[in-house]
Amino acid sequence: MKDEPIIQTTSLTKAYGPHVALDDLNITIPRGATGLLGQNGAGKSTFLKTILGLIQATSGEGTVLGYDIRNQGLEIRQRIGYMPEYDALNPDMDAIHQVRYSGELLGMNPVVAMNRAHEALQFVGMGEQRYREIGSFSTGMKQATKLACAIIHDPDLLIADEPSNGLDMKAREFMIGTLNTMVNDADRSVLMASHLMDDVERVCENIILLHKGTLAAQGKIEDLKAIDREIEIHVWGGATLLEQRLLDQGFKVRREGRVMRIAHTVEDTTTNILQAAADVGAQIRRMHEYEASLEDLFLAIMDNLGYNVKSSDDLLKSPVEARRVDAPESLGGGAA
Amino acid sequence: MNDKELSPEAPVTGQARMDVAWGANTGDEMPEEAQRASTPQTGEIFEQVYTPWRGQLNPRWMRNWSILRHHLLGIFKKGHRPWTMPTRIFILIAFLASLSDAGMTLLSGVVGSSEFHSLFGVSRDNLYGHVLGFFPRNVLYYPIVAALLVGGVISEDRQHGTSALYFSRPISRVDYVGMKFLSVALIQALVVLITYLLYFLAEVVAFGRGWAWMVDIFPMFLAGMVGGILLIITYTSIGLSLSSVSTGRFFPGIGLLAIVFGTKTLASIVKNLFEREILYLISPYDCVAHVGQALIGTQTTYDQYSWTYSLVALVAMNAVALYVLATRVASMEVTRE
Numbered sequence: 001m002k003d004e005p006i007i008q009t010t011s012l013t014k015a016y017g018p019h020v021a022l023d024d025l026n027i028t029i030p031r032g033a034t035g036l037l038g039q040n041g042a043g044k045s046t047f048l049k050t051i052l053g054l055i056q057a058t059s060g061e062g063t064v065l066g067y068d069i070r071n072q073g074l075e076i077r078q079r080i081g082y083m084p085e086y087d088a089l090n091p092d093m094d095a096i097h098q099v100r101y102s103g104e105l106l107g108m109n110p111v112v113a114m115n116r117a118h119e120a121l122q123f124v125g126m127g128e129q130r131y132r133e134i135g136s137f138s139t140g141m142k143q144a145t146k147l148a149c150a151i152i153h154d155p156d157l158l159i160a161d162e163p164s165n166g167l168d169m170k171a172r173e174f175m176i177g178t179l180n181t182m183v184n185d186a187d188r189s190v191l192m193a194s195h196l197m198d199d200v201e202r203v204c205e206n207i208i209l210l211h212k213g214t215l216a217a218q219g220k221i222e223d224l225k226a227i228d229r230e231i232e233i234h235v236w237g238g239a240t241l242l243e244q245r246l247l248d249q250g251f252k253v254r255r256e257g258r259v260m261r262i263a264h265t266v267e268d269t270t271t272n273i274l275q276a277a278a279d280v281g282a283q284i285r286r287m288h289e290y291e292a293s294l295e296d297l298f299l300a301i302m303d304n305l306g307y308n309v310k311s312s313d314d315l316l317k318s319p320v321e322a323r324r325v326d327a328p329e330s331l332g333g334g335a336a
Numbered sequence: 337m338n339d340k341e342l343s344p345e346a347p348v349t350g351q352a353r354m355d356v357a358w359g360a361n362t363g364d365e366m367p368e369e370a371q372r373a374s375t376p377q378t379g380e381i382f383e384q385v386y387t388p389w390r391g392q393l394n395p396r397w398m399r400n401w402s403i404l405r406h407h408l409l410g411i412f413k414k415g416h417r418p419w420t421m422p423t424r425i426f427i428l429i430a431f432l433a434s435l436s437d438a439g440m441t442l443l444s445g446v447v448g449s450s451e452f453h454s455l456f457g458v459s460r461d462n463l464y465g466h467v468l469g470f471f472p473r474n475v476l477y478y479p480i481v482a483a484l485l486v487g488g489v490i491s492e493d494r495q496h497g498t499s500a501l502y503f504s505r506p507i508s509r510v511d512y513v514g515m516k517f518l519s520v521a522l523i524q525a526l527v528v529l530i531t532y533l534l535y536f537l538a539e540v541v542a543f544g545r546g547w548a549w550m551v552d553i554f555p556m557f558l559a560g561m562v563g564g565i566l567l568i569i570t571y572t573s574i575g576l577s578l579s580s581v582s583t584g585r586f587f588p589g590i591g592l593l594a595i596v597f598g599t600k601t602l603a604s605i606v607k608n609l610f611e612r613e614i615l616y617l618i619s620p621y622d623c624v625a626h627v628g629q630a631l632i633g634t635q636t637t638y639d640q641y642s643w644t645y646s647l648v649a650l651v652a653m654n655a656v657a658l659y660v661l662a663t664r665v666a667s668m669e670v671t672r673e
Binding site: 048049052054073074075077078082084086087088089090091092093094097100101102104105106107108109110112116119123125127149153154177178181182185186188 | 382384385386387388389390391393394395396398399402403405406414415416418492496497498499500501502503504505506507508670
């Protein structure tokens with residue numbers, strides 16, 4: 001049971017008339033934390049709606065927690081917790097009653113739902129604010145309340161859509177920590193859709209990358225990053241000569257000023273680099289294995305697909321409207 | 337830093353700047369001490385512990401009951417659907433005002449005046465009047481109660497995104513809209529039908545009516561009840577369809593009142609100017625009133641066409657309203673709204 005995938009799709013296709021939103025997706029998501037990545041319009045929302053059983057797939061099949069997405073949508077939605085990206089709380093209600101009601105909508109007895117609402121709000125750090133009206137909450141508190149609504153019935157799988165969206169640093173850290181606790185301490189699975197690569201990397205061990213409805217990459221982040229292992233060196237004097245020597249020896253070199261990254265293709269790459277530096281008289285002041293971030297990986301994959309996308313730093317600095325990859329130049333966009 | 341170091345006479349050594357730049361420690365302290373000193377003291381006692389739950393989730397009827405309960409109990413107490421205070425106050429006023437005929441019946445029983453009783457006591461016309469009489473009930477009470485109730489029932493789920501709370505859970509669209517409809521209808525029934533029942537009971541109590549009288553009057557009572565149900569269904573259908581196309585509570589409420597009173601006013605003007613009553617077929621209130629008159633058997637006020645025309649018009653306007661409602665609810669999103 002532990003080894004069984006929590007989500008599995010085979011040739012899953014969803015078309016809206018001539019527009020194909022999901023194209024022949026073969027996805028296997030194991031237990032644990034998985035990041036769902038992709039630009040706006042990549043098909044993330046359609047994928048989520050399809051696996052929740054809210055829309056019918058045009059063709060193909062899939063299962064979530066062993067339930068068929070084509071005809072067991074109610075069973076799926078009873079066993080998963082879904083935390084929506086946008087506001088999904090009544091601002092005129094207290095947090096405790098909102099969370100209790102979300103439990104009742106799953107079929108919980110009102111008394112049990114109330115007890116669990118206390119526990120869930122305590123877990124997400126809202127224990128002291130549970131009797132406050134949601135309308136007076138900060139964005140971080142609303143996100144925490146949404147998370148409490150999603151986990152009130154202790155689901156095996158939590159689907160969190162942009163859980164750290166719009167949060168300040170402290171609230172973001174807490175949200176990431178909470179999701180990590182769910183995965184590592186509580187042994188629950190999380191499917192996390194996010195534009196913030198740092199957050200995905202800190203919570204997830206696997207990723208699914210969608211691009212225009214197709215599967216661009218899937219697997220363990222470590223494995224995917226290992227595809228492009230590199231050695232980074234900082235050179236003083238003779239950098240151009242060293243670069244040329246390494247290129248002559250057949251190495252793949254990327255250079256930015258005195259910093260060079262050499263593809264780690266053979267076992268004795270480091271020895272060859274040091275020998276080349278000694279031959280041309282260049283000083284290597286620093287040398288280490290370059291660990292690519294998920295963001296590097298995402299940018300590299302999207303670059304290969306012919307897309308120019310923004311980094312997390314850009315996204316965090318810009319307003320919400322400008323976080324779209326196709327945002328107009330007036331908002332700091334212009335990528336598409 | 338002691339008091340001497342802070343005194344005005346203390347020499348300027350630059351030590352404070354050095355401390356800021358390089359740290360306040362001398363570098364000679366033991367590692368254990370440094371470790372203890374660096375422990376942050378934020379005063380937080382929060383410990384994050386995940387509590388598992390392996391209880392049983394109840395089936396569909398319990399989920400639907402929770403929606404109904406949420407809306408109904410919201411009228412009476414906190415912790416459920418937060419109906420606005422004006423809505424609650426107006427429902428109370430409408431409820432008490434709708435009991436005026438029950439009060440007058442009790443009074444006529446106490447006073448023993450037959451004239452008083454013929455004016456307010458249970459009769460064919462008065463049973464009709466309690467549910468479908470235009471003034472004051474269908475001018476001042478029932479449409480306004482309906483408008484206040486339907487305004488935000490679906491539109492606020494769009495506005496606040498709380499539709500995601502329903503549809504990401506095992507709630508089907510049919511259950512969602514069905515329970516919302518039933519909730520609003522039951523609250524209206526509290527004002528329209530419960531007061532109707534209390535009116536009937538007031539007559540029984542005040543005049544000591546026996547089984548024979550009750551059996552005799554029961555068909556009329558039942559017809560009035562059916563008329564009231566038709567009225568509630570019609571107002572709720574139209575109101576919820578307006579609520580489903582909106583993202584605020586004002587437009588659906590004012591829209592319902594505009595439809596109810598606007599169509600009636602237009603039909604009245606046409607009747608007065610051209611002596612043609614046919615335009616009453618576009619007025620929801622008049623269609624229900626015409627059917628209600630036929631059911632109870634009072635003197636009909638619509639002479640130029642059969643009550644079956646009104647029934648067909650009533651079915652048609654409900655069908656259109658429910659179609660709009662179903663279409664709009666089907667388009668409500670989970671991932672974004």
